[in-house]
Amino acid sequence: QLGLVNLLHLVLIPGAEMKKQNLSCHISHRLQVYGEHLSGYDLTSQHRKKERFLRADTLSSPVNTYKIHKVLGQGVYGKVVECKNVDSKEKMAVKIVERNLSAAAVKEVSILKNLRQLDENKNNLVRFVEHFQQKGCSCLVFEILDMSLYDFLKKRSFNPLRVSEMRVIAQQMLVALNALKSIGLIHGDIKPDNIMLVNHTAQPFKIKLIDFGLAHSASKITAGTKIQAVGYRAPEVMLGCPMNEAIDMWSLGCSMRILDRKSFSAQWRLKIHTEHVHSTGCTVKPCSKIFEKFTGLDDIATTGKGERSDTEAEDTRAFISLLKHILQLYPAKRIDPREALGHHFITRIHFPCDASNSGHWYCKSVYKLY
Incomplete structure (x- = not known):
């Protein structure tokens, strides 16, 4: 240390004025150095992947079918879409991870399963429902939030x-x-x-x-x-x-x-x-x-x-x-x-x-x- x-x-605490210093060049440099294009960092990234699922109306797991309503957000990992469970009519959020990031999705699923030992509602953590594969991409299903x-x-x-x-x-x-x-x-x-x-x-x-x-x-x-x-x-x-x-x-x-x-x-x-x-x-x-x-x-x-x-x-x-x-x-x-x-x-x-x-x-x- x-x-x-x-x-x-x-x-530089957020309350401190940066005055007239222009740090944009340094920030850009740091973004390169640290490889900030990780999961979901930049929702306006130029590296957005081509859409795969909006052409399809549904996503299907072994036990549930989800009808896609709209895209909630997207980034280099893929996108998050709002869906409705066809059977229960419950709205869900589905994170669709591009196939080239499947290893990252496997790791995230492992962590989300580990979180199940905690009470998600009591501990203010998003509720993870299930995951499945479709067209080579990983789909992670969560409760819908505001x-x-x-x-x-x-x-x-x-x-x-x-x-x-x-x-x-x-x-x-x-x-x-x-x-x-x-x-x-x-x-x-x-x-x-x-x-x-x-x-x-x-x-x-x-x-x-x-x-x-x-x-x-x-x-x-x-x-x-x-x-x-x-x-x-x-x-x-x-x-x-x-x-x-x-x-x-x-x-x-x-x-x-x-x-x-x-x-x-x-x-x-x-x-x-x-x-x-x-x-x-x-x-x-x-x-x-x-x-x-x-x-x-x-x-x-x-x-x-x-x-x-x-x-x-x-x-x-x-x-x-x-x-x-x-x-x-x-x-x-x-x-x-x-x-x-x-x-x-x-x-x-x-x-x-x-x-x-x-x-x-x-x-x-x-x-x-x-």
Whole structure:
């Protein structure tokens, strides 16, 4: 971990302004270096495979027939389509994986079967139904969900979530990550695109975690494995250091910060020594001084939300406190899901009001989400 301090120049937290620096060339370079075209990363990829199934009306497993209604999304892995079970009339989501990625599909199915030892509903994990082959492609059937948090934000013009709404999402995600940690599993791709609203009309902010295409066993993953989207990538992954389930906590922290801000962008990340020198021509300052001066997370309390009541301001400070514990540079110091579930931002013990005796509008807005 010595390289963790010696190689890093600056931690760019999502709340910190990138000012006028143009990092597009560096991001493009990193996308090449790390081979980001992995399962489902880029839904607008130029490497989309030719459609195979839209010409057919149905997909058939040994026991079920699914009628295709529409494409929900697609990427380099293939596509996800909304289907209806012909017999039960139940809507399902089917992930169709191209034949050249069949090995990846076999691995994902193995992981999804392993998840069945957990209670998917209780632990906020997508329910896996079955898998089968059709025309050489792998078809993975899941319960149908509403929309991703990314699509939800896009629908509301990327207006940030309230801190009280963030708590509900964070608590459910911590439950999910705690369950994964209990079986030694790293998700490897935590981001708003993979956090799905179950049914936002009937169950506001009820979420489930999806897409285990990049998941790994914590006991088998090796240093240098390239996983996680760039804007959500943990420092130990970036630097090729040993890693464990703590990388998912880092990605969750990044996701929480992005959901809380007005501008939605994942084009921030850890800048390493050579990138800083190349982009600025400046010699790197000692890391310790940089870290001491950086106060990006604390700025959340004073920017972007206008006037706050004392109660809401206290809640925001609790949110910042949890983010600081999650976005710890050193994995060993990073809070784990179980510890985070006991943090006062999640437990709400800092509130001067309760569900039965709450005359304050902010307290009411918090408790009605539970």
